[in-house]
Amino acid sequence: MSKTTIYPLLFFLLLAGLQVNAQRRNGNPPEDAKASQIFEILPVAGKGYVTIFTDRGETPSKVRMIFTGASETVEAENELSLVRRGLSGMVESAFIWEGQLTLITSLFYPGPQRDLLFIRRFSLPDLEEVASEKIAEAYVPGRLRIPFGYALSPDSTQIMFYSWSYAVPEDPVKMEIHVLDQQLTRQWTKRFLLPNKNENFYIYACKVDNDGNAYLLCEDYKGKIGARIRDDKIERFVLRLDQNTSEAVSFAIQLPDKVITDLRFTMDKQGNLYGAGLYRDAKKVFQAGVFAYRIDQKTQGFRKKEIPISKEDYQAAHPYADADGKHVSGTRQFRDFFIDRLDWDEQEGLTMIGEQRIYDDDKDTYRDILVIQLDTTLRKSWMTRIPKDQSTLWGQPTFASYTYLSRGDQKYILFNDEAENMPGETDLPSRIRSFDLQYSTPTPILHMVKIGENGVLQHQNLSTVIRAGSKTGLVPAMTRSDQENTFLLYMVNLNNPEAEGEVFPISWMRK
Numbered sequence: 001m002s003k004t005t006i007y008p009l010l011f012f013l014l015l016a017g018l019q020v021n022a023q024r025r026n027g028n029p030p031e032d033a034k035a036s037q038i039f040e041i042l043p044v045a046g047k048g049y050v051t052i053f054t055d056r057g058e059t060p061s062k063v064r065m066i067f068t069g070a071s072e073t074v075e076a077e078n079e080l081s082l083v084r085r086g087l088s089g090m091v092e093s094a095f096i097w098e099g100q101l102t103l104i105t106s107l108f109y110p111g112p113q114r115d116l117l118f119i120r121r122f123s124l125p126d127l128e129e130v131a132s133e134k135i136a137e138a139y140v141p142g143r144l145r146i147p148f149g150y151a152l153s154p155d156s157t158q159i160m161f162y163s164w165s166y167a168v169p170e171d172p173v174k175m176e177i178h179v180l181d182q183q184l185t186r187q188w189t190k191r192f193l194l195p196n197k198n199e200n201f202y203i204y205a206c207k208v209d210n211d212g213n214a215y216l217l218c219e220d221y222k223g224k225i226g227a228r229i230r231d232d233k234i235e236r237f238v239l240r241l242d243q244n245t246s247e248a249v250s251f252a253i254q255l256p257d258k259v260i261t262d263l264r265f266t267m268d269k270q271g272n273l274y275g276a277g278l279y280r281d282a283k284k285v286f287q288a289g290v291f292a293y294r295i296d297q298k299t300q301g302f303r304k305k306e307i308p309i310s311k312e313d314y315q316a317a318h319p320y321a322d323a324d325g326k327h328v329s330g331t332r333q334f335r336d337f338f339i340d341r342l343d344w345d346e347q348e349g350l351t352m353i354g355e356q357r358i359y360d361d362d363k364d365t366y367r368d369i370l371v372i373q374l375d376t377t378l379r380k381s382w383m384t385r386i387p388k389d390q391s392t393l394w395g396q397p398t399f400a401s402y403t404y405l406s407r408g409d410q411k412y413i414l415f416n417d418e419a420e421n422m423p424g425e426t427d428l429p430s431r432i433r434s435f436d437l438q439y440s441t442p443t444p445i446l447h448m449v450k451i452g453e454n455g456v457l458q459h460q461n462l463s464t465v466i467r468a469g470s471k472t473g474l475v476p477a478m479t480r481s482d483q484e485n486t487f488l489l490y491m492v493n494l495n496n497p498e499a500e501g502e503v504f505p506i507s508w509m510r511k
Contacts, residue, residue: 219236
């Protein structure tokens with residue numbers, strides 16, 4: 001069976017209301033569109049979506065929320081001031097939690113150098129505020145924002161926040177954990193004093209299990225702080241913090257004579273933790289395999305797995321391989337890949353999704369997407385690559401990279417591409433053309449790839465049905481899924497990336 005298949009259009013999807021942008025076409029943009037910017041788009045399953053705007057600048061003064069219903073009409077709006085008694089504030093995050101819009105905001109007190117963190121909840125669809133709570137207060141001298149993170153438990157009954165009071169660089173890390181329930185009632189709060197120095201410590205991500213135990217994915221740099229960071233001096237570990245002890249439990253994530261280049265972690269419905277990343281040999285630049293681990297929620301049993309990936313395995317994962325083994329992709333070497341996402345499935349196991357990214361002095365290059373499937377015992381099932389080549393001026397990633405969206409147990413990758421790179425049933429690209437945003441404005445297509453069983457790739461050119469304009473591109477960082485039946489694609493004119501874009505809902509035919 002061919003690894004590349006073009007889906008029949010009507011079988012693949014049904015697009016509805018594609019030319020409607022509620023913020024623009026229904027006459028409800030912020031009063032001065034040039035002074036505002038989109039902050040977040042949040043799908044509400046079966047009901048519509050919320051679009052959130054803030055005014056531009058480092059310290060915005062207000063946030064505007066707009067709820068657009070399933071019929072693509074605006075049903076409610078609300079505007080909040082972020083300034084209180086002259087103190088500046090920020091919207092830190094926004095998400096849907098158990099059918100309500102939830103905002104995380106902060107307020108900075110410049111005199112005592114303290115930052116306050118708040119959680120605020122709004123009913124849908126009317127966007128009326130129904131609850132708010134101060135979460136944490138942190139001493140942050142010389143900073144305008146509190147170092148913090150949050151996570152929802154797998155059963156959505158609890159939310160956990162960590163807050164980090166950053167003072168003297170040489171001081172030990174002071175970490176506070178706050179766990180609240182759905183009514184914003186505090187379940188427990190505790191401060192932990194960690195043996196790591198502030199200047200050497202970094203937190204990648206956080207999780208919380210259904211019992212309210214917190215997990216932080218961290219690193220500690222053991223080298224000299226300076227312009228050059230040595231990978232072999234980085235120690236990575238998971239911290240487990242709970243209400244019954246004042247000391248964190250640490251799980252070391254290290255491989256002898258190897259360097260872990262990146263890490264992610266996720267959690268299953270029972271609260272078991274799964275993590276994975278890539279590694280290389282200490283004295284080489286090429287990546288050499290996958291490192292995966294599991295932490296049992298009940299016993300804290302720690303199981304690690306090292307999975308070598310050879311050059312031949314990596315090259316064979318290219319879906320357009322010729323009979324003689326040659327490949328059309330320019331990424332022949334297994335290097336510079338970063339894992340962006342982990343997905344756990346009770347039957348299939350752990351899916352790793354990453355991308356090859358090369359950062360030069362004058363440009364950034366975004367190449368193949370790598371998908372690695374591990375089974376439920378963390379053994380490699382299959383690996384595939386999605387060919388891609390994009391380049392942008394340094395620090396201008398708006399239209400580059402990709403977005404990963406899921407619908408139930410189905411997985412999709414979307415990205416801007418050249419039309420010549422779209423494969424047919426038997427007609428494969430002779431080479432991958434670069435989608436080059438450095439010195440010109442290309443005419444993009446919206447390339448969607450469904451990742452099927454055993455890594456079989458199925459391709460669709462969405463531009464043939466969306467009709468968003470010849471110079472309109474997807475903004476991957478602002479594209480969302482409601483996990484059920486709808487994707488929200490945010491599209492902007494390539495010639496004016498700061499302009500207001502359009503939201504394109506994609507709805508599948510229900511089974």
